[in-house]
Amino acid sequence: MAADGFRGWRLDVHVDFGARPLRLALETESAAVAIVGPSGAGKTTLLRVLAGVERRAKGSLVFDDEPWLDSSKGLAVPPWERGVGWVPQEASLFPHLSVAENLAYGGATEEAVGAKADLLEVAHLLERRPRRLSGGERQRVAVGRALLASPSLLLLDEPFSALDRPLRDKLAGKVRQWTTDVRVPLVLVSHDESDSGILADEHWHLADGVLERTK
Amino acid sequence: MNPGPPKLRRLLPLGIALAMAAVATVPGWSQLRPDVGGEGRDLAPILVLAASSLTDVLPRLAQSFEADGGPVVRYSFDATSRLAVQIEAGAPADVIVSADAVWMEWLADRGLLAGSPVDVASNELVVVVPAGRSALLRSPADLEGVGTLAVGGENVPAGRYARQALAAAGVWDDVREAVVTAGSARGVLEWVARGEVDAGIVYRTDALAEPAVVTAFTFPPGASPHVRYQAAVLNTSDRRDAGAGFLAYFSSPEAMATLRSAGFDPGGEGPLTGEQVDGGAPGATLPSVASAIRLSLLVAFLATLAGLVPAVALGWLLARYDFPGKTLVSTLVLAPLVMPPVVTGFLLLTLLGRQGPLGSLLGSLGLSVPFTLLGATIAALVVGLPLYVLAARGAFEAVDPLYEELSWTLGEPPRRTFFRVSLPLALPGIAAGAVLAFARALGEFGATVVLAGNVEGGTRTIALAVYTLLEAPSGRETTWILVGASVALSLLALVGFEALNRRQRRRVREDHGR
Numbered sequence: 001m002a003a004d005g006f007r008g009w010r011l012d013v014h015v016d017f018g019a020r021p022l023r024l025a026l027e028t029e030s031a032a033v034a035i036v037g038p039s040g041a042g043k044t045t046l047l048r049v050l051a052g053v054e055r056r057a058k059g060s061l062v063f064d065d066e067p068w069l070d071s072s073k074g075l076a077v078p079p080w081e082r083g084v085g086w087v088p089q090e091a092s093l094f095p096h097l098s099v100a101e102n103l104a105y106g107g108a109t110e111e112a113v114g115a116k117a118d119l120l121e122v123a124h125l126l127e128r129r130p131r132r133l134s135g136g137e138r139q140r141v142a143v144g145r146a147l148l149a150s151p152s153l154l155l156l157d158e159p160f161s162a163l164d165r166p167l168r169d170k171l172a173g174k175v176r177q178w179t180t181d182v183r184v185p186l187v188l189v190s191h192d193e194s195d196s197g198i199l200a201d202e203h204w205h206l207a208d209g210v211l212e213r214t215k
Numbered sequence: 216m217n218p219g220p221p222k223l224r225r226l227l228p229l230g231i232a233l234a235m236a237a238v239a240t241v242p243g244w245s246q247l248r249p250d251v252g253g254e255g256r257d258l259a260p261i262l263v264l265a266a267s268s269l270t271d272v273l274p275r276l277a278q279s280f281e282a283d284g285g286p287v288v289r290y291s292f293d294a295t296s297r298l299a300v301q302i303e304a305g306a307p308a309d310v311i312v313s314a315d316a317v318w319m320e321w322l323a324d325r326g327l328l329a330g331s332p333v334d335v336a337s338n339e340l341v342v343v344v345p346a347g348r349s350a351l352l353r354s355p356a357d358l359e360g361v362g363t364l365a366v367g368g369e370n371v372p373a374g375r376y377a378r379q380a381l382a383a384a385g386v387w388d389d390v391r392e393a394v395v396t397a398g399s400a401r402g403v404l405e406w407v408a409r410g411e412v413d414a415g416i417v418y419r420t421d422a423l424a425e426p427a428v429v430t431a432f433t434f435p436p437g438a439s440p441h442v443r444y445q446a447a448v449l450n451t452s453d454r455r456d457a458g459a460g461f462l463a464y465f466s467s468p469e470a471m472a473t474l475r476s477a478g479f480d481p482g483g484e485g486p487l488t489g490e491q492v493d494g495g496a497p498g499a500t501l502p503s504v505a506s507a508i509r510l511s512l513l514v515a516f517l518a519t520l521a522g523l524v525p526a527v528a529l530g531w532l533l534a535r536y537d538f539p540g541k542t543l544v545s546t547l548v549l550a551p552l553v554m555p556p557v558v559t560g561f562l563l564l565t566l567l568g569r570q571g572p573l574g575s576l577l578g579s580l581g582l583s584v585p586f587t588l589l590g591a592t593i594a595a596l597v598v599g600l601p602l603y604v605l606a607a608r609g610a611f612e613a614v615d616p617l618y619e620e621l622s623w624t625l626g627e628p629p630r631r632t633f634f635r636v637s638l639p640l641a642l643p644g645i646a647a648g649a650v651l652a653f654a655r656a657l658g659e660f661g662a663t664v665v666l667a668g669n670v671e672g673g674t675r676t677i678a679l680a681v682y683t684l685l686e687a688p689s690g691r692e693t694t695w696i697l698v699g700a701s702v703a704l705s706l707l708a709l710v711g712f713e714a715l716n717r718r719q720r721r722r723v724r725e726d727h728g729r
Binding site: 048051052053078079080082083084085086088092094095096105106107145146149183 | 615617618620621622623624625626627628635638639640722723
């Protein structure tokens with residue numbers, strides 16, 4: 001919100017991929033935007049297109065003043081140059097790496113990993129393998145891994161779907177605190193408005209590939 | 216993602232039709248059908264086991280025998296030594312025609328012959344060189360200068376005769392280092408014809424039948440073993456009369472003319488007996504157990520090591536990419552899995568032999584493939600690679616692409632992602648493939664014997680040693696040691712494969728339950 005002193009940012013998507021065109025133009029001063037829509041509305045696809053991992057997407061995509069995709073000019077910034085923190089719905093920690101190694105994957109220093117592990121309350125789990133973590137622990141590590149790579153935009157796909165209420169509130173609070181500290185705008189998608197309300201200031205509704213502001 | 220299967224389904228009927236057409240046009244297909252109940256004949260066919268050097272002439276004899284009203288003759292050719300061992304093991308044959316009196320005695324001693332052997336023809340040993348190569352070989356003494364001299368195995372008659380002749384001529388110790396061992400007299404001929412060796416010792420009749428070789432000289436009388444072909448009816452035969460009829464046919468004018476035209480001396484003329492021939496032979500060497508096991512492990516290890524990069528690269532390519540010609544690449548890689556290894560060996564020899572396109576290139580670098588450890592390794596590698604690639608491909612396919620995509624968004628481009636995520640996650644599966652390829656390399660025989668020969672201490676691995684021992688009159692104990700080692704190593708490898716495979720399945724999972 002403007003009250004936080006958060007800079008305004010802009011997302012302009014005009015992409016054709018798969019069966020449905022994705023059209024959205026979003027300009028906001030909110031730190032966290034929720035995009036809500038029914039299953040199959042294209043929410044996950046939208047995040048994959050933003051992250052740059054859908055290489056067959058065609059059209060144009062602009063974040064702030066940076067063009068990430070412009071098929072007419074043959075421009076496609078690859079995911080490793082976009083600086084987008086992406087947390088897919090299945091938290092997807094690298095199974096062969098410990099929690100500490102997962103957190104440091106994007107190049108974070110040991111100190112940064114330690115500090116953020118404290119913040120996310122996973123410091124006691126640093127040596128563990130992902131298969132020995134609970135769902136909530138995995139989710140926190142995944143968010144931490146994405147943020148420790150210093151992204152310019154954070155994408156969360158149904159971040160709370162696997163968690164019960166107290167855990168949701170706790171995670172939402174921590175994520176909010178961190179993104180505000182480092183001033184990273186956040187887009188989360190969810191099928192459930194009550195879910196997204198915990199974290200986002202601004203709610204948009206996605207149906208049939210078209211985005212509308214709801215509150 | 217993979218366009219292969221649907222395309223394959225469309226092509227399958229075409230492939231089957233082509234295969235059937237090919238089979239139908241193979242000349243002599245009809246000969247393979249047992250011709251029973253032709254008019255005026257009693258008779259089920261008789262089965263004749265015959266020495267390899269009779270491969271060309273015996274079918275002609277059989278044809279005129281049948282035309283004379285005799286029963287249909289079917290035949291199986293191999294080195295006499297292996298035929299004898301097959302007979303001892305109970306092969307249901309009617310007649311044996313051997314190239315070696317010693318093996319006939321061996322059979323008679325075991326009561327496997329019905330009646331005494333009959334001399335049917337004789338032959339002679341000659342030294343041959345590749346046609347067009349101006350080797351100045353005129354006498355056994357000249358053999359000292361040759362780089363490689365091919366002879367048959369020490370227990371196959373052609374190989375035994377050749378060693379006796381070299382010993383009798385007093386040059387065995389000088390040429391010993393140059394000798395490479397082929398599976399049979401025909402194998403020697405093939406190598407000489409291709410120019411893979413400088414010279415070879417074969418039967419006169421074989422030399423006459425192969426236009427690509429030239430006879431350099433015949434061993435002088437004192438050093439020339441007189442090769443006698445003997446035939447006998449077998450005890451296991453229930454068609455002894457028909458068998459005796461075939462034996463008698465050998466002394467008919469037609470048969471003698473046929474034999475003569477092929478370069479044999481028909482009948483029993485020939486002054487020497489088996490015992491005399493045997494005199495002065497260098498001691499038959501039994502394969503060494505330690506050397507065979509050591510070589511097998513070494514060859515399998517080298518092949519596994521050399522296959523690692525190609526297997527990982529091909530597995531990754533086939534698992535993650537679609538490209539034109541993907542089906543072709545995958546088919547070529549997998550072909551050695553279903554092709555007869557002997558065919559694979561033959562193709563490799565054509566490609567990598569001294570005259571081959573790649574072989575001549577390697578030759579200019581000082582690398583020789585045939586009859587070397589390098590050859591044995593290449594044969595094992597090519598035959599084992601399909602299993603290796605299949606395992607690597609499966610391991611990569613089991614890695615969820617989401618992990619790779621995540622790694623990209625965390626700033627790691629594809630090549631670094633491969634080494635940080637894909638490869639480590641697929642590692643147990645690739646290791647399982649390596650173990651399987653190792654096991655396959657341990658068991659490799661067919662391609663190895665063609666490409667690398669059967670050189671004691673050089674390329675004679677466990678499989679080749681067992682094969683060699685099977686044709687030796689002694690050495691059963693050694694055989695069992697090697698058979699035991701082979702079975703143990705194979706089972707051990709499979710246990711390792713299973714364990715690694717389980718580990719791979721666990722590895723790509725993030726949580727317990729899924």
